[in-house]
Amino acid sequence: MGLLSEVVLLPLAPARASGWVIKQVLREAERVYYDPAAVRAELAQLEERLEAGEITEEEFDRQEDELLDRLEIGLRGGAGTGEGTAR
Template sequence: MGLITGLLTLPLAPVRGVVWVAEQLYEQAWQELNDPAAVRRQLTEVQAAREAGTISEEEAARREAELVRRLLPPTEGWEV
């Protein structure tokens, strides 16, 4: 980046900083959402809630299906 370009784009520095922070937050959230250990922990929590009777069988099945789908790698041609 040359001196002139640097001076002309200086007012955009705060915007670039905010975009960078947003990208970092998105990446971190995506990794946490798809972390196998976290998904397995959530499956255990769903099972415990089912056994305690705090959620219905249908709700537990729906949550488990979503969590298992997050564990499996995407297959081409399947909706994700």
């Protein structure tokens, strides 16, 4: 039965392979997005922008909250599990 199902599903192989590739790319993108080192670097850049007067205190607070949420998810190990994609 396994061979028969593979033969029947063979025309769908490119679509199944594309789905697998998309999942891998998404997993890697989430891993990079939630990487604690990258988030800490963004926090440092954000603070530099505040000190340089490029952004307001309110904008700093908003962006800092978003970055701290990402950092928390990254430190919990939720990156790459789909946990960070729903809000």
